[in-house]
Amino acid sequence: MLPHKPRILIVDDELGPREALRMILSDDYDVVAASNGNQAMENLSRLEFDLVILDIRMPDISGIDLLAEVRKKAPDTEVVMITAYASVDTATNALRLGALDYLIKPFDRHSVKEAVEKGLSRRSKTKTLKSKLDELELVNESLKAEAENAYNNIHKHYTETVRSLVTAIDAKDSYTKGHQERVAIYAMLLAVEVNLSVGEMSLLQQAAVLHDIGKIGVLENILRKKGPLTPEEFKLIKQHPVIGAGIISPVEFLKEAVPIVLHHHEKFDGTGYPRGLKGLHIPEGARIITIADAVDAMLTERPYAQAKTPSQVREQLLLCSGTQFDPRLVRIALKIDLPSRRIL
Numbered sequence: 506m507l508p509h510k511p512r513i514l515i516v517d518d519e520l521g522p523r524e525a526l527r528m529i530l531s532d533d534y535d536v537v538a539a540s541n542g543n544q545a546m547e548n549l550s551r552l553e554f555d556l557v558i559l560d561i562r563m564p565d566i567s568g569i570d571l572l573a574e575v576r577k578k579a580p581d582t583e584v585v586m587i588t589a590y591a592s593v594d595t596a597t598n599a600l601r602l603g604a605l606d607y608l609i610k611p612f613d614r615h616s617v618k619e620a621v622e623k624g625l626s627r628r629s630k631t632k633t634l635k636s637k638l639d640e641l642e643l644v645n646e647s648l649k650a651e652a653e654n655a656y657n658n659i660h661k662h663y664t665e666t667v668r669s670l671v672t673a674i675d676a677k678d679s680y681t682k683g684h685q686e687r688v689a690i691y692a693m694l695l696a697v698e699v700n701l702s703v704g705e706m707s708l709l710q711q712a713a714v715l716h717d718i719g720k721i722g723v724l725e726n727i728l729r730k731k732g733p734l735t736p737e738e739f740k741l742i743k744q745h746p747v748i749g750a751g752i753i754s755p756v757e758f759l760k761e762a763v764p765i766v767l768h769h770h771e772k773f774d775g776t777g778y779p780r781g782l783k784g785l786h787i788p789e790g791a792r793i794i795t796i797a798d799a800v801d802a803m804l805t806e807r808p809y810a811q812a813k814t815p816s817q818v819r820e821q822l823l824l825c826s827g828t829q830f831d832p833r834l835v836r837i838a839l840k841i842d843l844p845s846r847r848i849l
């Protein structure tokens with residue numbers, strides 16, 4: 506199949522120049538002629554043209570107005586203006602408005618062909634460039650989809666890894682089974698009241714689920730010990746926030762959770778561990794987890810202590826407000842409806 510000829514629209518109200526142009530161009534191009542602006546508009550809405558040759562002075566719509574319409578309707582179509590000597594200024598203006606070139610009447614065969622070829626060559630370059638840009642856009646889209654997919658896979662693997670780590674801690678310390686998830690739930694209940702942003706809540710939830718991950722590095726017989734701990738044993742157990750922070754810090758996703766995990770045993774009055782941070786120097790997420798952690802411990806039946814009722818838990822929170830806990834967060838925690846026994 507032969508490639509289709511470029512399509513050219515000639516718009517001129519004068520029969521002479523219109524037919525002269527048709528004769529010069531019809532052998533090589535698919536030529537459509539219009540004798541006025543309205544006819545030209547009709548053709549433009551019906552067909553796609555590679556190039557329009559446009560007389561500037563016409564009775565109904567001026568060539569300049571028509572040029573603006575072509576630019577609007579078919580921005581990739583090239584336009585060559587035709588003008589008499591008297592209106593070279595207008596032609597120059599047309600170039601500023603986006604026409605490619607102008608022909609001055611009376612024009613000769615050579616200059617017409619030259620202007621048309623120049624226009625069609627630019628049109629073809631624009632088309633190639635556009636199709637390349639479209640291809641690039643497609644490649645870009647597919648790369649984006651691949652990156653998203655890879656991110657989702659990593660996230661899925663990360664979630665599975667976290668789950669296995671949490672299961673590993675539960676296996677070491679069976680009586681606190683489910684503790685990390687429950688702390689995450691209480692922390693979320695508090696976070697809603699504190700008005701944390703969605704991003705901050707998601708970070709807090711990650712940190713809460715992982716806050717005791719460092720217990721993996723603590724001997725099982727210490728974790729499971731029913732009686733009181735010796736000072737040496739307590740020293741070892743106090744290492745778990747540091748061990749936990751060390752475990753998660755190489756994971757890019759968890760970088761922001763590191764300070765929360767590291768400081769979840771700090772106390773508001775500065776007597777906590779591992780750094781003895783005080784008051785608002787303790788990250789807010791860690792201050793929230795400290796309360797959620799204590800709430801779950803108090804609602805849980807232990808070998809050496811009975812589970813507390815929600816009102817006893819509230820009393821204890823109030824009692825330790827300002828020493829162990831952030832008083833502002835205690836006030837907020839007291840508004841939360843606690844379950845009558847531990848959840849999960």
Ligand SMILES: [Fe+2]
Binds near residue numbers: 717745770
């Ligand atoms: Fe802990």
